[in-house]
Amino acid sequence: MEELDKIKEHLRRYEPQLKDRDALREGVIKKISSSRSGLDYVFGWTEIVWLRRSMALASVLIVILFGIQQVFMTKRIEKLEKRMISINTDKVLEYQREKVIANSVLFTDLERKDMNDSIKVATGDLLDLVKSYRSLQTKYEEILKKARTDNLENKKQKL
Amino acid sequence: MNKGYNISEIREGNQIEFRKLMDDNMDHLYTIAFRITASEEDARDIVQDTFIRLWEKRKILKESGRVKYLLRKIAVNKSYDLLRKRKRNRTDRIDMSVFKVLAGGENADHKLNEREVLTILRSLASVLSPKQRIVFTMVELQEMSHDEVAGITGMTKSTIKSNLNHAKRRLGHLVDNYIK
Numbered sequence A: 001m002e003e004l005d006k007i008k009e010h011l012r013r014y015e016p017q018l019k020d021r022d023a024l025r026e027g028v029i030k031k032i033s034s035s036r037s038g039l040d041y042v043f044g045w046t047e048i049v050w051l052r053r054s055m056a057l058a059s060v061l062i063v064i065l066f067g068i069q070q071v072f073m074t075k076r077i078e079k080l081e082k083r084m085i086s087i088n089t090d091k092v093l094e095y096q097r098e099k100v101i102a103n104s105v106l107f108t109d110l111e112r113k114d115m116n117d118s119i120k121v122a123t124g125d126l127l128d129l130v131k132s133y134r135s136l137q138t139k140y141e142e143i144l145k146k147a148r149t150d151n152l153e154n155k156k157q158k159l
Numbered sequence B: 001m002n003k004g005y006n007i008s009e010i011r012e013g014n015q016i017e018f019r020k021l022m023d024d025n026m027d028h029l030y031t032i033a034f035r036i037t038a039s040e041e042d043a044r045d046i047v048q049d050t051f052i053r054l055w056e057k058r059k060i061l062k063e064s065g066r067v068k069y070l071l072r073k074i075a076v077n078k079s080y081d082l083l084r085k086r087k088r089n090r091t092d093r094i095d096m097s098v099f100k101v102l103a104g105g106e107n108a109d110h111k112l113n114e115r116e117v118l119t120i121l122r123s124l125a126s127v128l129s130p131k132q133r134i135v136f137t138m139v140e141l142q143e144m145s146h147d148e149v150a151g152i153t154g155m156t157k158s159t160i161k162s163n164l165n166h167a168k169r170r171l172g173h174l175v176d177n178y179i180k
Helices: A002-013 A021-034 A038-047 A049-090 A097-111 A123-158 B007-011 B015-037 B040-056 B067-085 B097-103 B114-125 B130-141 B146-153 B157-179
Strands: none
Touching (some): A002 B157, B007 B015, B015 B067, B067 B130, B067 B146, B146 B157
């Protein structure tokens, strides 16, 4: 340790000489004179601490607001999707019944997560199927109606 | 307070006053940077970058001014960044005979030249981490108090103490090895 102390003493006594001080000084002046570029004027405000901090805080708040908005939007879309199917099936049924039923089938099918048991059916085929189902239903209703009226007539005749 | 330069003028962007400030502090900063980096070229770059940084920060300078403190702080931090970037033990083979000359009692009046100083500083630096090097230079060579070093580097006093002890131990071993 004693040797180290001697070396430290030698180092302390040595004053390094800065060579060419003028060149260094002028180098600094040259740099600080040319450093005022257009970008400095645009981004000069970043030097102001309180402004920089408040901008950072604002950006964080905007990101949080964006996240909250996204959550609300997703929930709203989900609600609207559910409503769309019910509107299709209940109210528009009057005049595009077949298409509406087909659409609702397609929608509900697409929403299903587990598609392992599903089969693929072309939209045209599905519409034909619904049409034939509808015509059968109409015929069945007509037959029922006819049967009812026949029954009533028979009863009248018996009386 | 300050010698011949007007802080409020500098704050307003007066380069003539800033030249005076540079003249006043250039040597002092160069000595610190030279002792830490053990390189004439790096020390010059650090001094230059330090003044440029101070100019950029001139708006926060106060009349009562701790300009010297701020300059030291910038220079030390820049030196520290440089040491961290630099690969350790980058030093080439160093002629260690100078240790024997200096440690011998009969050479107490020996005046070191720059080459010898650089040799010693580089060999000392090769066994120290950047933090140890900063602390050792500031406390042992610049003779700053632990409080001053803590203020400049942001280290706690206990970190400074432990780094200084490690540095002294390592350097002690190094010097002993070369002398004995």
